[in-house]
Amino acid sequence: MMKKLLIAVLTLGLAGCNESDEKVIAYGQNEISQNLKDPTSPLFRDVFFHKDEKMPGDGVSGYVCGQLNAKNSFGAYNGYNPFYIHVTVKTRWLLPALGVLRGSSDPWVLVSSDSSQEQQLALQTYMSKCGKS
DSSP states (O other), X not given: OHHHHHHHHHHHHHHTSSOOHHHHHHHHHHHHHHTSSSTTOOEEEEEEEEEOSSOOTTEEEEEEEEEEEOBOTTSOBOOOEEEXXXXXXXXXXXXXXXXXXXXXXXXXXXXXXXXXXXXXXXHHHHHHHTTOO
């Protein structure tokens, strides 16, 4: 009986080691939202998770990418613009029940006020980070 209980606990613990793409995307969207003037305003579309080539053994790492429409300082929506944010999610210790460590960095949203040359360079960066050619 004890052996079956131990196997069940280990199976449940290992089953949750890798966060699903949906959870990683939700975390990335939340992190992007927190950097906006109105964190409750963002509308997302075409959002996907592009995993890093070298993944940590105990989690996932990559870019949450897509399009974002958010309110500006005047309370009006700007229109959809590309965004990305790098996200890392790692299992803490051996069992996910003990929690996960989440981190994000490199948030970016295309700003329409940039010059066309800056926008072109920014879009090239977006394409390389998000795995599009």
